[in-house]
Amino acid sequence: MSASGAVLWLVNGIIVLYLLAPIVVVVATAFTTTAYPVFPPRGFTLKWFAKFMATEEFRSGMRLSFVLALASTAVAVALGTLTALALARYRVRALAALSAFVLSPILFPGIVLGLALLIYFHQTGLAGSFWSLAAAHAVLTTPFVIRMVMASLGELDPSLEEAARNLGAGWWGTFFLVTLPLIRPGVLAGAIFAFIISFDELVITLFIAGPKLTTLPIRIFTYVEYASDPTISAISTTLIAVWIAVGVPVYTRFLGVRHR
Amino acid sequence: MWLGLFLVGPLCLMLAISFRGYQAGVGILPTWEVGHYARFLGDPFYRGILWNTLALGLQVTVWSLVLGYPLAYALSGLRGVRRSLLYFAILLPLLTSAVVRTFGWMILLSNNGFINQSLQALGLTDAPVRMMYHMSGVVIALVEVLLPFMVLAIDAALLNVDPALGEAARNLGAGSIRTFLAVTLPLSVPGVLSGSVLVFTLAISAFVTPSLIGGPKIKVMPTLVYEQGVSLLNWPFGAAIAFVMLFVILALFTATFRVTNRGAA
Numbered sequence: 165m166s167a168s169g170a171v172l173w174l175v176n177g178i179i180v181l182y183l184l185a186p187i188v189v190v191v192a193t194a195f196t197t198t199a200y201p202v203f204p205p206r207g208f209t210l211k212w213f214a215k216f217m218a219t220e221e222f223r224s225g226m227r228l229s230f231v232l233a234l235a236s237t238a239v240a241v242a243l244g245t246l247t248a249l250a251l252a253r254y255r256v257r258a259l260a261a262l263s264a265f266v267l268s269p270i271l272f273p274g275i276v277l278g279l280a281l282l283i284y285f286h287q288t289g290l291a292g293s294f295w296s297l298a299a300a301h302a303v304l305t306t307p308f309v310i311r312m313v314m315a316s317l318g319e320l321d322p323s324l325e326e327a328a329r330n331l332g333a334g335w336w337g338t339f340f341l342v343t344l345p346l347i348r349p350g351v352l353a354g355a356i357f358a359f360i361i362s363f364d365e366l367v368i369t370l371f372i373a374g375p376k377l378t379t380l381p382i383r384i385f386t387y388v389e390y391a392s393d394p395t396i397s398a399i400s401t402t403l404i405a406v407w408i409a410v411g412v413p414v415y416t417r418f419l420g421v422r423h424r
Numbered sequence: 425m426w427l428g429l430f431l432v433g434p435l436c437l438m439l440a441i442s443f444r445g446y447q448a449g450v451g452i453l454p455t456w457e458v459g460h461y462a463r464f465l466g467d468p469f470y471r472g473i474l475w476n477t478l479a480l481g482l483q484v485t486v487w488s489l490v491l492g493y494p495l496a497y498a499l500s501g502l503r504g505v506r507r508s509l510l511y512f513a514i515l516l517p518l519l520t521s522a523v524v525r526t527f528g529w530m531i532l533l534s535n536n537g538f539i540n541q542s543l544q545a546l547g548l549t550d551a552p553v554r555m556m557y558h559m560s561g562v563v564i565a566l567v568e569v570l571l572p573f574m575v576l577a578i579d580a581a582l583l584n585v586d587p588a589l590g591e592a593a594r595n596l597g598a599g600s601i602r603t604f605l606a607v608t609l610p611l612s613v614p615g616v617l618s619g620s621v622l623v624f625t626l627a628i629s630a631f632v633t634p635s636l637i638g639g640p641k642i643k644v645m646p647t648l649v650y651e652q653g654v655s656l657l658n659w660p661f662g663a664a665i666a667f668v669m670l671f672v673i674l675a676l677f678t679a680t681f682r683v684t685n686r687g688a689a
Contacts, residue, residue: 168600168601172494172497172498173498175494176494176495176498179491179494179495179571180495180510180513180514182491182568183513183514183517183568183571183572184513184516184517185528185529185532185568186517186524186525186526186527186528186529186532186565186568187516187517187520187524187525187528188528189528189531189532189538190524190525190527190528190531193531201531202531203531203532203537203538204538271622271625273625273629273646273666273669273670273673274629274631275629275631275646275649275650275666275669276629276649276666276667276669276670277434278650278653279438279649279653279659279662279663279666280434280435280437280438280663280666281434282653282654282659283434283437283438283441283659283663284434284437284438287437360519364521364523366521366522366523366632367631367632370650370654371650371653371654381521381523384523384524384527385523385632385636388523388526388527388530388636389635389636392530392531396527397527400520400524400527400528403520403521403524404519404520404524407519407520408516408519411519412512412519
């Protein structure tokens with residue numbers, strides 16, 4: 165046992181190293197004093213972070229991505245919560261098929277959806293507008309909200325809602341005073357996932373954004389295609405740090421719920 | 425409703441467009457034809473891209489299986505804080521966008537990057553090994569990008585295996601390797617299958633990693649769809665390629681579904 169166990173640990177150590185290698189490299193090269201990203205980095209400087217903050221292209225990209233993620237998350241949370249309630253509440257016939265359909269964008273190739281939406285928005289005259297982009301992102305993120313909310317609803321005691329109804333609360337009253345506070349962790353987790361996915365989304369955005377709407381991921385992508393610059397490492401490091409700070413509590417909380 | 429408007433609607437429209445005529449400089453013609461499908465499946469150049477894409481998907485799937493299984497096996501055996509820590513290490517890449525991780529690989533894989541310098545310092549090679557703008561680099565990076573999905577799928581299946589079964593096998597005299605081969609491995613097949621289908625699907629539809637690491641010379645179906653759709657504006661041809669890709673994925677899902685159902689019955 166101990167010999168094979170040691171081998172397993174060694175092998176897995178190497179695999180984890182491989183898994184984390186690009187992240188380590190990106191974070192390390194953000195502090196290099198060389199003009200291009202080298203690993204291992206040389207020296208230590210924060211100037212690439214300063215350059216990121218000072219470059220208007222990146223600042224405007226970040227602002228746009230933030231507003232876009234906020235808008236699409238609002239739509240996704242509203243639609244996703246209602247869909248999850250409907251799926252959990254009403255014994256819809258062929259429920260499994262319906263759930264699969266509603267959750268399908270998770271697996272759907274972004275490249276296919278991107279082209280389909282490009283053609284669609286052109287034919288309907290919505291191409292290149294902020295709201296078409298927000299709608300597309302919401303299509304992508306709503307399934308994650310549905311997942312999270314359904315997980316929360318699964319733990320909800322239905323007798324609590326019945327009690328509220330018996331005490332005279334209407335549908336909306338029951339929803340806002342009883343159901344929503346109880347499923348809030350699921351809604352919050354779904355919202356944070358939706359926000360992160362929308363903020364990072366590249367492929368569909370590349371297809372439909374048009375020349376005027378350059379989000380931060382598009383800026384990074386076009387930059388990386390033609391130049392290698394530690395500023396990109398600095399931006400990426402900032403994003404990684406923020407997502408860890410925001411995402412990890414949600415993951416642990418959500419996984420904590422599921423493992424109990 | 426929402427999905428109908430922004431998923432089903434666009435897909436139907438794209439299906440229709442993929443049968444429309446197209447002429448360079450003029451645009452989409454109001455004629456109906458199957459020429460785009462015939463061109464993609466008939467022309468040796470495009471058929472090569474189809475095979476390239478499928479070969480990439482297969483390589484990435486096999487490698488993530490080889491690397492993902494030991495990791496999932498270890499993960500499913502851990503409890504408490506140690507499990508959370510390893511879980512975090514596997515989820516961390518998922519929290520980081522594919523563009524960022526691909527950028528990291530571009531730094532590592534370049535001709536004077538860390539990997540080539542290490543190989544040369546160790547005397548394993550004299551000249552740098554070409555990995556950037558080469559299929560091998562795309563595979564190395566794409567396996568890393570998709571590995572977490574494989575690990576999570578196999579881990580989920582292994583968690584469902586009753587540990588008492590392994591104990592029973594050991595009590596009956598089987599060694600740990602035999603227990604693994606005869607009990608644990610067969611019971612984890614559903615996870616291996618779903619993880620493989622997931623990784624293959626994501627690999628043949630991946631755009632960011634092949635286009636950044638592969639560059640303009642490496643062509644796979646997703647980069648072709650992008651080129652036709654955005655750069656050349658030949659939507660009918662792009663749509664036809666996209667549907668060939670969807671068809672491959674659907675066929676794979678159906679086949680897997682059949683196999684798992686037969687196994688269950």
